[in-house]
Amino acid sequence: MTKSDKPVPVLAIDGPSGSGKGTISRAVADALGWHLLDSGALYRAVGYAASMAGIDLSDSAAVTRCAETTKITFRDLKDGGETRVIVNGHDATDEIRTETCGAAASAIAAIPAVRTALFDKQRSFRKAPGLVADGRDMGTVVFTDATYKIFLTASADERARRRYKQLKEKGLAVTLSSLLREIEARDERDATRKVAPLRPAAGALIIDTTGIPVAEVIARVLTVVHTG
């Protein structure tokens, strides 16, 4: 709560992989001077930690213990570069961004107890003057009372092309066809799981970003916040 007892505002931005959530959330949080929660990084960090520990990702009890005990912190760089994600003391920022880790995150995210284990940590990011929360269930589960709810989407082809360009620029060996397959498999798993499936929250503004430049999407989202 703020001093005036008004709840701290939350802008929930949900959507499938490659829809632009990370890019738009970071830019909007910077423009508003609000905090940022990259909830996907938490699921990726748990997937990474479990894989590193040699845990079978279908072993729900072991993965849940891993989610409960893994120490995840975000470290912002002074030069404004990519926020570092520290997992059990190790800078895992680059490792967690691979598609392999994305698939591991999607698999462990379907375990209800893993989601419960990460719930309070996500809620703790809600601090004045406001929070931009990026994920799959920000508006539907974690911040059901979010002040603003946005669902970003784009065609699977466009999302795969964006991811291809992004990973190529990082020097990773990827093919467009395998990325498209991985994105479609992840969409399917995230949208059909029993707990917190990917779907627009009731009343969310749905923005299809196919063919819309980043600057235009940012402007549209900021209009929602400014005009309430």
Ligand SMILES: Nc1ncnc2c1ncn2[C@@H]1O[C@H](COP(=O)(O)OP(=O)(O)O)[C@@H](O)[C@H]1O
């Ligand atoms: N509207 C857009 N038009 C073109 N490229 C975009 C757009 N939004 C995001 N991108 C690019 O697509 C890639 C994936 O975006 P990202 O923000 O990581 O998506 P998400 O967090 O939803 O997976 C990034 O390289 C980003 O720069």
Ligand SMILES: Nc1ccn([C@H]2C[C@H](O)[C@@H](COP(=O)(O)OP(=O)(O)O)O2)c(=O)n1
């Ligand atoms: N709030 C969230 C965020 C991510 N997840 C899961 C499902 C996603 O496929 C993975 C990875 O999420 P992330 O947002 O980092 O992935 P993208 O950047 O959209 O490719 O984690 C989730 O279940 N709930």
